[in-house]
Amino acid sequence: MGKNRRVVITGMGAITPIGNSVEEFWNGIKEGKTGFGPITYFDTADYRCKLAAEVKDFDPAQYMDKKSARRMEQFCQFAVAAAGQAIADAGLIMEQEDPYMVGCSVGSGIGSLQAMEREYDRLKEKGPGQGRTHAGASDDLQHGSR
Numbered sequence: 001m002g003k004n005r006r007v008v009i010t011g012m013g014a015i016t017p018i019g020n021s022v023e024e025f026w027n028g029i030k031e032g033k034t035g036f037g038p039i040t041y042f043d044t045a046d047y048r049c050k051l052a053a054e055v056k057d058f059d060p061a062q063y064m065d066k067k068s069a070r071r072m073e074q075f076c077q078f079a080v081a082a083a084g085q086a087i088a089d090a091g092l093i094m095e096q097e098d099p100y101m102v103g104c105s106v107g108s109g110i111g112s113l114q115a116m117e118r119e120y121d122r123l124k125e126k127g128p129g130q131g132r133t134h135a136g137a138s139d140d141l142q143h144g145s146r
Contacts, residue, residue: 011092013085015078017053021085073112082106 014021017035018028028035035053044050055078060069063081072080083104087094092102 011086011088011090013082013087013089015055015058015082017055020055020058020081022089073115075112079106 012022014025016025016028018033019025035056036051037054037056038044039050039052039054041052041054058074058078058081060072060077060081063084064072064077068080069077083106086104094102
């Protein structure tokens with residue numbers, strides 16, 4: 001067995017359907033907001049369900065450069081943004097930290113449905129073994145933890 005280590009939460013971040021910061025999120029909870037509204041990410045004309053809890057007013061340029069944003073699925077952008085908020089909230093300067101001693105816990109409802117759909121279509125068109133997989137440590141790479 002290894003040594004017991006203490007873990008300290010020093011900062012928090014949130015990108016959610018009811019707020020794009022911890023303060024907005026918490027205020028939304030206290031106000032009883034749900035974040036549900038009409039689906040805006042795609043045309044719902046052929047679907048019975050017209051509501052979803054989408055993240056609103058998210059601008060990845062506030063958290064990362066355009067090249068990084070283009071290479072990430074939107075759910076990764078949310079994670080990187082929330083991690084950046086947590087680092088700022090903690091007052092961490094990553095260049096002064098041991099990247100092997102810094103971690104981030106991220107919660108996501110499911111991940112990238114766009115990637116699943118795209119890869120499923122690729123599988124149907126090209127067959128098994130012809131798809132590419134790109135999941136990764138976008139957050140680690142963006143913020144310098146390992």
